[in-house]
Amino acid sequence: SQKIEQNSEALNIQEGKTATLTCNYTNYSPAYLQWYRQDPGRGPVFLLLIRENEKEKRKERLKVTFDTTLKQSLFHITASQPADSATYLCALVGYGGSQGNLIFGKGTKLSVKP
Amino acid sequence: KAGVTQTPRYLIKTRGQQVTLSCSPISGHRSVSWYQQTPGQGLQFLFEYFSETQRNKGNFPGRFSGRQFSNSRSEMNVSTLELGDSALYLCASSLLRDRALQETQYFGPGTRLLVL
Numbered sequence: 001s002q003k004i005e006q007n008s009e010a011l012n013i014q015e016g017k018t019a020t021l022t023c024n025y026t027n028y029s030p031a032y033l034q035w036y037r038q039d040p041g042r043g044p045v046f047l048l049l050i051r052e053n054e055k056e057k058r059k060e061r062l063k064v065t066f067d068t069t070l071k072q073s074l075f076h077i078t079a080s081q082p083a084d085s086a087t088y089l090c091a092l093v094g095y096g097g098s099q100g101n102l103i104f105g106k107g108t109k110l111s112v113k114p
Numbered sequence: 115k116a117g118v119t120q121t122p123r124y125l126i127k128t129r130g131q132q133v134t135l136s137c138s139p140i141s142g143h144r145s146v147s148w149y150q151q152t153p154g155q156g157l158q159f160l161f162e163y164f165s166e167t168q169r170n171k172g173n174f175p176g177r178f179s180g181r182q183f184s185n186s187r188s189e190m191n192v193s194t195l196e197l198g199d200s201a202l203y204l205c206a207s208s209l210l211r212d213r214a215l216q217e218t219q220y221f222g223p224g225t226r227l228l229v230l
Contacts, residue, residue, distance in 0.1 A: 036221075041223070041224075042223055042224075043118070043204050043206070043221030043222050043223050043224050044157070044204075044221045045221070046218045046219065046220070049218075089156075089157065091157075102147075102159060102219075103159075104149075104156055104157035104158075105156065106155075106156035106157075107156060107157075
């Protein structure tokens with residue numbers, strides 16, 4: 001069955017360091033992959049999207065890579081700040097349209113210590 | 115532009131009761147999706163509506179149902195509540211229904227349901 005895993009439930013890093021979060025998937029051929037941020041008591045907020053034919057995408061301090069051979073996406077936050085502390089979710093979207101193809105990982109809770 | 119709104123924000127029910135949750139999408143958005151989020155299972159897709167039609171449904175029992183109105187507002191209903199239905203129920207809206215066009219989903223704050 002289709003499976004998407006975010007390897008760490010929690011990640012603790014020091015302010016200023018680069019946070020790297022991992023998203024792996026099996027039995028799936030995604031058309032593209034999205035990363036969301038979720039704060040306690042709030043809904044997820046879209047951050048970045050990367051297509052299957054793209055290797056890397058950047059947005060300010062955020063960088064996402066997508067390796068369809070390894071079936072893996074890495075999400076990097078450079079120069080991390082305490083305000084980056086949140087849960088980060090990856091989500092895969094397959095071919096064929098419709099929201100039903102959106103599958104989420106369980107998330108990684110990032111804590112950035114000052 | 116106002117974001118996605120969900121009502122109520124918090125709800126306590128007892129087993130066997132039924133509940134109706136409401137979602138108002140961003141103005142102009144015609145696609146509304148519902149998700150259930152629990153610590154154990156994460157975010158799971160319930161169903162999606164577009165122009166008052168259910169376009170897709172996740173792997174949930176028939177106790178979970180929904181509908182969409184002509185103004186794109188959506189409701190979801192859970193009948194015969196079970197303890198395991200305790201969760202955060204999230205609604206998300208997007209402009210188009212075709213995921214292949216890669217439009218962004220905008221999530222509401224969710225409704226926290228506790229079943230006792």
